Amino acid sequence: MPHDHSHGHHHHPIAADAGDARVAWAIAVNMFLTLAQVIGGIFSGSLALIADALHNFSDAVSLIIAFVARKIARRLADERMSFGYGRAEVVAALINYTTLVVLSLYLLYEGVTRFFEPETINGWLVVWVAALALVVDLVTAALTYAMAKDSMNIRAAFLHNLADALGSVAVILAGGAVILFGWTWVDPVVTILIAAYILWHVRAEIGEAIRVLMLGTPPGLDPEQVAGAIEAVDGVREVHHVHLWSMQEREAALTAHLVIEPGAWARADGIKARVKDELEEQFSVSHTTLELECSSHACVGPARFGQDR
Template structure:
């Protein structure tokens, strides 16, 4: 008996959504223009690193386009078929962006290694000027998305694309300078390989959080055992079991649980439930809770504290 649902949403975005959309749209525009300039420059200068940077810049633009539409979808209200709302569109977008970064990095790694065996002449000055332009655009994009990236893994994925690209531009400038000063064409593919390794390292550090949300894992800042213990410390609670703690979307924890109420406290069951909800909200900032109340049954078999009972097929 006594199921209770709390569907209050939480907004963690500090920027007006429309203003945020304009920032992302502006970042998309400058990145697309830059991609065209870099591809043309890379072809005419013979620089693989510049083309690598252009491809990464194009992926920046794609990442931002995905992030832009994910933001739009995520703001849709919940409906009967999508009762949890559309907030996870941003988490899915982040996973798509990280996956494309992995594919891109592996491709750049391959191209860089092949260029070592078949070196080509590079026009150093053209490389330096176009990479300098790229760096300016990267810094503009970073400025547009930095504050938004703190509150959204979706925008953070696009921002990481951009930061990696800014470092790539710096590396390309170094490669161009090495050609101008010393005639070292090998620096170009070496820089390409370093860019790809850096991107892979960054993706590795960020993609786990995205997968955890999609896999309904407990938020990293919350200890499930600590949450369960806090519930059981509320007066009148004999035990808690079948506890599920997950994230509705980034920074929006949710919990469901079965609460066993001591027989002598059953008349206070509703107030006990309210007390549990207050503990969860005040101590752990869990605002979305579903609590099922049960009278203690001394002869029932023990239920798992977390997860479900597993019934094996005969």
């Protein structure tokens, strides 16, 4: 049975070298900040500051993972990885989100523990180190902001830094509360709030990475609507065994069996080309594989989506 395969074009909205340089600078400043915050947290006795330091360290690690994933993703397809290496960035995003979950649970535990075992806190040291952290977080976020729009991988790292910038603001407020009112209990409260905020961000983003890796239907595409558009093409009797998924974050793909109307087999190639054009124009599905079946030899009782069980 005839079949055909079409390929979409890959887009790189930001020059690779410029993007790599930004990520490298972001890694450097976050490593510096982590060291400064750990030292400040130890000498000030602030758990919130150490929590922020751990989060900044996770920022640096996430950026390293993002940096490596960007390099891998640019490799061309080969005989071992025929779909290419683009999903390396999705894997990196999932790793980063998972580390955020683990980190947040640890901070929740430490924050609750500190309620029962309070420690003396140097409020001024907390404020000055947290202020430095805020500046570094904002610089890092600025370095990765543009790339975050087009890459799930970089977006995960960007969210690390955005959450950490807000965490630094909270730590400054905690240090101020110690200076002005002697409220040491604000420190563990801020730690718990930082952890809860990180988990809230992860909950909103991790599903997309899992969906891509699980070959789920791209968001915004209704499988039945796509199948209906295929069957609306003149000469198509039926479509079945439809698979609709994301090759990587922004590249939808489809495979399907196309049953040609009786008497239309002579123009099957034209029908196939028209189906591919419709998928590209209506749904931006650029990677398409179609297997053609004549009506007299079509699959019997096939599944409309996926494979027969």
